[in-house]
Amino acid sequence: MNKNRHTDHAKKRILVVRFSALGDVAMTLPVVYSLARQYPDVEIDFVTTPFFARLFLNPPANLTLRPVDLKKDYHGVKGTLRLLRYLSSLRPDYVADLHNVFRSWIIDRWFQLKGLKVVMVDKMRGERKAAISQKAPQPSFFSRYADVFAKLGFPVDVTFTTLFSDGLPTTTIEPEHPAVGIAPFARYANKTYPLHLVKRVAEMLTANGIHVYLFGGRGKEAEELQRLADSTPGCTSLAGRFPIEEELPLMGKMDVMVSMDSANQHMASLCATPVVSIWGSTTPECGFMPYRQDPDNALCLRLDCQPCSIAGKPECPLATLACMNNLLPETVANKILSLIKQ
Structure with a gap:
């Protein structure tokens, strides 16, 4: 494995686009x-929204976040033109479209007309019916994203x-262990x-001496989780209390993280925390299994x-939600508990 690839791509610049979701x-x-570390001589500009840019803690030196506020600064036709001019000012040599939606198609076409090589992620939209009706496994998005860079001429080992x-x-709250x-x-x-x-799960864990910490967003989620914590001794709600820059290390301090098929499973995986994921209308075969987690x-x-x-x-199409209930x-x-005891 060649960890650092210097010669062929020196002083090149890749524009990476993914606006949402978390x-x-x-x-x-x-x-x-992984790409940035394996190609230290290549400059990488990652374009996303300001909130999502905050995920990128401790980035490699050659990775630059380019937050763009699509609702405030780049809204509408004039805003789109401003965005295109701004992205052009970065002078990319390649464009990696990791979003593949209408807005990113405009960016793709703009740079294609300038003669740049552009590759977009394959969302396999045509195969989705088979994935549902025939339960056909879909490739992981980690491999699909890596394929984009390989097609641009930058094969990457996702290492x-x-x-952290x-x-x-150090975090504002230091969890007591064992912590879930x-x-x-x-x-x-x-x-x-x-x-x-969820309350019954929490009660079983706390009965076994586990400290339970609840994660969620502000507003209604925070209110509901606070009520759950108030009625469950040994349970603490962290919902809505911390910015994402602190929520990530808090997830990193959990011995186990429990998540739905949601952003939380991916955030916890970025911290190398073992994740127990719960799947309802989707399944792990849909391509969203979290990074390096045990199936x-x-x-x-x-x-x-x-x-x-x-x-x-x-x-739920059947109005039963049997997959969860x-x-x-x-x-x-x-x-x-089996993971805590390991």
Whole structure:
């Protein structure tokens, strides 16, 4: 394995584009950090929104985050033209489109007309029906992102391990151990483990001397998780209390992190924390299995109706949510306890 590849690409610049969403941007990070470290003479500009740019802690020296506020500074036709001029001012030699949506297509075409080599990630949209009806496994997005750079002429070995290779920083709250983090929410309800079942899991863990920490967003999520914590001795809610720059090391300090098919499983994986993932309308075969996590820790009933979606839906098509409701809290708690005891 050639860890540092200097000669063929010296003084070249790659423009990488991925605007959203949080979990998808997090999945680009192991590939992009690995790329930067294996090509130290190549400058990499990563274009994303300001909030998602904050994920990129301790980046390699040749990786520069280029936050762009699409709603404020680059909105509409005039804003798009300003964005194109700004990206042109970076003088890239290659464009890696890791998003493959209408806005990134405009960027792609702009640079293609300038004669640059542009490669976009293959989202395999045509294969999604087969993935659902025939349960055909989809390639991981980590491999799909790596394929983009290989097609640009930059093959990359994805060797990333953690955001905190020099050790975890001090945090406002230092968790008591053994510590388990639980992030029960996801973007869609049919990817969310019901809170009354989360409470039972928490109760089983605390009964075994485990300290449980709840992760979630501000507003409604924080309110619901605070109520759960208040009614469960040994349980603490961290939801909405910390910026993402501190939430990441807090996840890194968990002995185990429990997450849905959501951004949280990917954020915890960036910290090399073991993840127990819970799958509902999606399955690990949809391509979103978290980085370097043991498939045995992915809890999925694999009912006949799973998956019903590649990325999630607002409601269960059968109105039963059996994929979540039938996953016993004892199953989840026993899996967590088995990892704690290792």
